[in-house]
Amino acid sequence: MESNSETVDSLLAVNRLTYGMPPAVSVATARRQVQNFPQVSTSASGTTIIYNIQSGDQFVYGPKSYLRMVLSDFVGGVATDRNISGVGALFDRITVSSRSGVELCRIEAFDVYMDKIAKWFRTQQHFDRLQAPALLDETDIADGTVCVLPLNFIPFFAQDRLLPPEIMEGMIIRFDLSTAAVAFRAGSAVSTPVASYNITSRLNLDCTVLADQYRRAVASIAASDGLIMLHEEAFYSQVNATGTGINFDIKKSASKATGFMTMTRDTAVFNKQESNHQASEPYNFSSLQLQVGSQYYPQAPLTQTATGDFTSRETYYYVENQIGDMENKAGYDQFFQVNGNTCNAVFYQDLTDASSAMSGIVLNGSRALLANITMGSALSRRVDSWLFHLRLVRAFSNNTVVRD
Numbered sequence: 001m002e003s004n005s006e007t008v009d010s011l012l013a014v015n016r017l018t019y020g021m022p023p024a025v026s027v028a029t030a031r032r033q034v035q036n037f038p039q040v041s042t043s044a045s046g047t048t049i050i051y052n053i054q055s056g057d058q059f060v061y062g063p064k065s066y067l068r069m070v071l072s073d074f075v076g077g078v079a080t081d082r083n084i085s086g087v088g089a090l091f092d093r094i095t096v097s098s099r100s101g102v103e104l105c106r107i108e109a110f111d112v113y114m115d116k117i118a119k120w121f122r123t124q125q126h127f128d129r130l131q132a133p134a135l136l137d138e139t140d141i142a143d144g145t146v147c148v149l150p151l152n153f154i155p156f157f158a159q160d161r162l163l164p165p166e167i168m169e170g171m172i173i174r175f176d177l178s179t180a181a182v183a184f185r186a187g188s189a190v191s192t193p194v195a196s197y198n199i200t201s202r203l204n205l206d207c208t209v210l211a212d213q214y215r216r217a218v219a220s221i222a223a224s225d226g227l228i229m230l231h232e233e234a235f236y237s238q239v240n241a242t243g244t245g246i247n248f249d250i251k252k253s254a255s256k257a258t259g260f261m262t263m264t265r266d267t268a269v270f271n272k273q274e275s276n277h278q279a280s281e282p283y284n285f286s287s288l289q290l291q292v293g294s295q296y297y298p299q300a301p302l303t304q305t306a307t308g309d310f311t312s313r314e315t316y317y318y319v320e321n322q323i324g325d326m327e328n329k330a331g332y333d334q335f336f337q338v339n340g341n342t343c344n345a346v347f348y349q350d351l352t353d354a355s356s357a358m359s360g361i362v363l364n365g366s367r368a369l370l371a372n373i374t375m376g377s378a379l380s381r382r383v384d385s386w387l388f389h390l391r392l393v394r395a396f397s398n399n400t401v402v403r404d
Contacts, residue, residue, distance in 0.1 A: 027210060027211060027214055028208050028209065028210055028211070029209050029210070029211050030208070030209040031206075031207070031208045031209070032058075032207055032209075033204050033205065033206060033207065034055060034056075034058065034204075034205045034207045035202050035203070035204055035205075036051055036052075036053055036054060036055075036202065036203040036204075036205060037051075037202050037203075038050060038051050038201060038202075038203075039051075039052065041200060042072075042198050042199070042200045043177060043198065043199050043201075044177075044196060044197070044198055044199075045177050045178065045179055045180045045183065045196045045197045045198070045199075046177055046178070046179045046180075046196075047177055048174055048175065048176050048177065049174070049175040049177065049199065049201060050172065050173070050174050050175075051171075051172070051173040051174075051175075051203050052170065052171075052172055053168055053169065053170065053171040053172075053173065053203075053205075054169070054170075055165060055168045055169055055205060055207060056165065056169065057165050057169075057209070057215065058165065058168075058207035058208060058209050059162035059163060059164055059165065059168075059207065059208045059209075059210060060162065060163045060168045060205050060206065060207055060208075061161075061162055061163070061206040061207075061208065062151050062152055062154075062156070062157025062158060062159060062163060062206075063150075063151070063152040063157070063158065063159075063160065064206035065150075065151045065157065065203070065204060065205045065206045066148045066149060066150050066151055066203075066204055067148065067149040067151065067175070067201055067202075067203050067204075068146065068148050068201060068202050068203075068204060069087075069090070069146070069147050069148070069149070069199050069200070069201045070144060070145070070146050070199070070200045070201070071141060071143070071144070071145045071147070071197055071198070071199060072143050072144055072197070072198050072199075072200065073143070073196075073197060073198040074141075074143060074194055074196075074197050075180075075194070075195045075196045075197070076180075076192055076193060076194050076195030076196070077184070077186060077191065077192050077193050077194040077195070078187075078191075078192070079140040079141070079142065080140055080187040080191070081184070081186040081187045081191050081192060081193055081194055082140060082141035082142075082184050082194055083140070083141070083184060083185045083186070083187065084141055084183060084184055084185070085115060085185075085276045085277075085278050085279070086111075086114065086115055086118065086278070087114075087147045087148070087149050088110055088111050088112075088113070088114025088115055088118070088149070088153070088278070089111045089115070089178060089182070089183045089184075089277070089278055090111070090149075090177060090178055090183050090199070091110040091111060091114075091149075091175055091176065091177060091178060092108075092109070092110060092111065092176045092177065092178045092182070093106070093107065093108050093109075093110055093174075093176040094106070094107050094110050094154055094173070094174065094175055094176070095107075095173070095174045095176075096154065096156050096157075096171065096172070096173050096174075097171065097172045097173075097174075098167060098170075098171060098172075098395075098399075098400040099169065099170025099171060099172070100398075100399050100400055101172075102399075102400045102401070102402055103402070104156050104167075104171075104391075104393055104400070104402060105154060105155055105156035105231070105233060105391075106233075107154065107155070107234055107236070108236035109236055109238070109384055111178055111182065111183070111277070111278050112263070112265075112278050112384055113234065113236075113386060114153050115278040115344075116261065116263065116280075116344065116346050117153060118153070119334075119344050120319075120323055120344070120346060120348065121323060141184070155231050155232055155233055155234060156231050156393075158231065158232075159229060159230075159231050161229070162208055163229070164218055164222065164227050164395065166218075166219075166222045166227055166395040166396065166397060167227070167229065167393065167395040167400065173203070175201075177199065180193070180194040180195055180196050180197055181193060181194075181273065182277050183197070184197075185273065185274055185275060185276055185277070186273040186274050187274065188274055189272065189273065189274050191273075191274075193273045219397070222395060222396055222397050223396070223397045226394040226395060226396045226401070227394065227395045227396075228392065228393070228394050229392070229393040229394075229395065230358075230390060230391070230392050230393070231390075231391055231393070232258060232388050232389070232390060232391070233388070233389055233390070233391040233404070234386040234387070234388050235250070235252045235254075235386065235387040235388075235389065236384070236385070236386055237250055237251070237252075237385045237386075237387070238382060238383065238384055238385070239382070239383040239385075240267075240380075240381075240382055240383075241375075241380075241381055241382075241383060242378065242379070242380050242381075243375075243378050244286075244374055244375045244376070244377065244378045245373075245374055245375075246371070246373040246374075246375060246383055247370070247371065247372050247373065248370075248371055248383070248385075249368040249369060249370045249371070250363070250368060250369040250371075250385065250387050251368065252363060252369075252387055252389070252404075253363055253364045253365065253404065254360070254362070254363045254387070254389035254390070254404045255360075255362055255389075255390070255403075255404060256358070256359065256360030256361070256362070256389060256390040257351050257360050257361050257362070257363050257369065257387060257388070257389045258350070258351050258352050258359075258360040258388045258389060258390060259322075259348065259349065259350050259351050259352070259387075259388035260290060260348070260349045260351060260369060260371075260385065260386070260387055260388065261346055261347070261348045261349075261385065261386045261388070262346065262347050262371065262373075262383060262384065262385040262386075263280045263281075263345060263346045263347070263383075263384055263385075264280065264281040264284070264375070264381045264382065264383050264384075265279070265280060265281055265381060265382045265384065266281045266379060266380070266381050267380045267381060267382055268379070268380060269281070270382075279343050279344070280343045280344055280345040280346060281343065281345065281381060282343050282345060283304075283312045283315065283316075283335050283343075283345035284375055284376045284377060285302070285304065285315070285347065285373060285374070285375060285376070286303060286304055286305070286374045286375060286376045287301045287302070287303050287372075287373070287374040288301060288302045288315075288347055288371075288372070288373050288374075289301035289302070289372050290349055290369060290370065290371055290372070291369075291370040291372065292351075292361055292363070292367065292368075292369050292370070293367050295361075297349045297351070298318065298349075301372070302314065302315045302318060304376075312335060313332075315335075315347070316332050316335045319346065319347060319348050322348050322349055322350045323348050323350070324350070351388075358390065360389065360390060363387075363389075369387065371385070389404060390404075391403070391404050392404075
């Protein structure tokens with residue numbers, strides 16, 4: 001089989017079929033779950049879990065792979081002080097690198113990122129299915145609690161395609177764990193918080209073995225032109241502010257920026273031991289607009305006259321439409337909740353056009369994304385933002401190239 005573009009298109013197409021064809025013409029010969037184990041069997045809070053992926057000559061499907069964890073050895077605090085908003089709260093940062101050391105994906109502030117992605121970019125049905133094992137919005141976490149992190153919350157593994165051995169074998173995944181003070185909230189302001197915890201984990205990869213002729217074709221393409229993979233990366237930025245005016249730019253060059261999400265957190269609230277550290281500040285933007293060159297998003301600033309549900313209805317509807325899914329978990333009541341543990345207010349702007357999800361705007365040093373925000377009140381707050389952009393990964397037999 002020749003290694004040309006038709007071969008690549010055929011491989012992508014046939015892998016969407018069910019593997020029920022006769023063995024003589026079947027693309028896949030086997031499918032199995034392969035377990036990987038970390039360099040250190042048990043990791044303490046605030047440390048790093050490191051995986052060196054050993055998938056062999058198999059192709060990995062990220063959306064059906066997951067990290068299994070067991071929480072244990074809690075120090076400090078009784079059961080009622082082990083409250084968590086989701087499994088994402090256990091992680092501060094996740095990085096994925098090729099075996100040659102090229103960084104493929106990095107998600108900073110993963111605890112906040114996953115919390116908002118799960119509630120805004122997942123449907124209610126998907127949210128409910130994940131609730132018990134993954135989102136883990138529970139109180140009184142017991143010693144020995146088992147939970148899972150679906151890998152499709154990591155952008156590189158959200159690709160709806162089989163990831164080849166050229167990129168998977170020898171891959172390094174680093175899970176930087178949150179401290180106990182960030183991951184867990186205490187039962188009250190006067191109770192004793194959790195001081196530390198341990199995690200024992202294993203990585204379960206959904207693997208497929210291709211028939212020899214197809215595997216040889218993929219290897220031939222990797223050796224000559226390289227295997228192309230495309231995913232939506234999330235670049236993180238953080239701003240600390242005390243006044244009502246918050247103006248900042250995103251210092252990131254990208255050939256196709258696809259979206260922008262931002263939220264604020266009241267530092268006086270999320271630093272309390274009894275507060276949910278991932279919760280948003282109740283929606284308190286009196287004016288908000290983004291600018292890229294001569295373009296404005298939206299054309300006229302979104303405004304509201306006071307904090308509360310009766311003035312933020314337009315912004316909530318605008319955000320829902322920009323995300324493109326009116327069936328997500330974050331309902332209107334969570335947009336302005338004053339309870340520090342339940343608010344999920346965010347602002348999101350879609351930067352693609354109607355022609356294709358692969359479209360986007362160009363950002364560089366002279367054409368930055370500017371956020372112009374006016375808050376309804378002055379207080380000490382943290383502004384967390386993620387710029388979504390396309391990242392191209394080209395995997396060769398012996399090295400990997402990344403382009404934004």
